[in-house]
Amino acid sequence: MRQGLLFLLVVVCLVAARAEAFPWMIRHGYASCATCHHDPSGGALLTPYGRAQSELLLAARYGEQKEGEEVRPTTAFLLGAVTLPDWLNLGLSFRGGGLVTRAGDDTDVRPLQMVSDLRANIAVGPVRAGGSVGFVARGARFAALTNFEENNVVSREHWLGLANEDQTLLLRAGRMTLPFGLRTVEHTLWARQLTRTDHNEQQQHGVALAYNIEGLRTEVMAILGNFQLHPDLYRERGYSGYVEWAPFTRAAFGVSSLLTHARYDVVTKRPSFLRQAHGVFARVAPVKPLVFLLEADVLLDRPEGGPLASGYTGLLQVDYELKQGFHLLATAEVLQRPGVHVTALGGWLSFDYFILPQLEVRLDAILSHPGQSAPEPNVLSLLGQLRLSL
Template sequence: MNLPFGIRNVEHTLLARSLTRTDTNQNQQHGVSVSYVSESNRAELMAIAGNFQLGPDTYRERGYAGFFEHTFEGKYAAGVSSKITYAGTDAFRLTPDTLLQAHGVFGRLTPVKKLVILAEADALIQGSKDVKTQLGGVGYIQADVEPIQGVHVLGTFEAANQGADEEKTRYRAWASAWWFVVPHLDIRGDIIRGMQSGSDASMTYLAQLHLYL
């Protein structure tokens, strides 16, 4: 199951998705969730039982994740998210008795018909038996313009720092174009520039063709 946290958008490789471990492609978990939807409110809470495709059991993260979102006048929405998990051994850092927390806010704005703005900011708290607690953060803002029907031009800026000793903040800027050619077929291209103080900038180019049956 996808974890109910933050903005669930298609850019699953955003730092906000990977560092909060809510990537819809790689961080799905088993568990039980309840949801609530009304005209102006949405909420979901999930009890995380762990990823049973991952073993041994000590690597499985257990805890909860959830969000609440309120819509204002149909054009604006704001919400809060929270997630806490515990693992006997962290599968990524291999640290014992690891407690991971992410708590944040997010928003969606549609100031005019052809423009959608998404934003998210999350606090990251990582603690384990052998490593002192780290306090960091991650966030992004994205503008999506639809100049003509079916064609989207997107700009995204994101930043992240997990709070490790002497860690330098990472930044990434995206320029994207997305064309929904016909029903069940779309083409997308992304140019991603990564930046970090004291390091050379990196460039990533990504082209995607999606065909849905």
């Protein structure tokens, strides 16, 4: 039985994934996410240019780099085995691994299959369209198209848009990741969970306008609700947005704001629920190998007939590139949930190895105190992931 589970875990990992956002690309002077991603705020499907940068700037080098070296055709879709028309871009993304969690005397071991998605982008004249469809064995219920306890078909994003001639403006309507704060691969960070702005399942339907020029990027979204969530009384309406200014080649600073209202909150089940998050974020590379990522957010909740409850969350992440393709990361995070007067603290130590442009392995050790109540034990988690992007 154990051998069978181990075999299953290995198989899941070998088809498991990356097509995410790396805010530490600021070290290479990339303040704008729209350069490498079809989503103007980063993440999801890479553009052909973004695929090329995965080889030139992300993947480990196994020989002497030649000046003027060209990108290999294997960076294209399915390793270049299929030639796509200029108006179509496709990507296969898989992510999986294993998680060991210990809290007090309890230990939990489980395999993970997190992402198995086909992603697409279409560009015909000013018209843009993007979407994804995939499968998850467990979780991601807010992104599900089917309604089973397990083994659901999901669509994390699907939208239609219009771009202007110089590609500085993009107007989109559909299901999209909320524009807010740092868009990071660590979707379980408290800053992503408590603001409900992760890219794993918390996308919303709405209308968004993005503007990108050199040194400035912004996006604002009118949130109309998650139409894949039922019934309607749990759907949030409101807005989310950010503005980021990059005064220097390797430094950018931004502010974010989010406000939503639901007849009943899907998490707490409280009625007429008003939820807010407002904060600042920054990406700074004082020297090329070293990048600091910072986010600090105020959290505000108010149910019908109740007082306004406040809290906060924040993170500081340091990414050090030992050499191209090898990263050491340290992350500290803090959280005080609205209305809960216990502070949660967490720390991550991570090693990230970009084996190939399409293949990445990552190991995380995460120690945290949940902060729900003082007597709770610390939680230690060991997470191993293998990601593949084709």
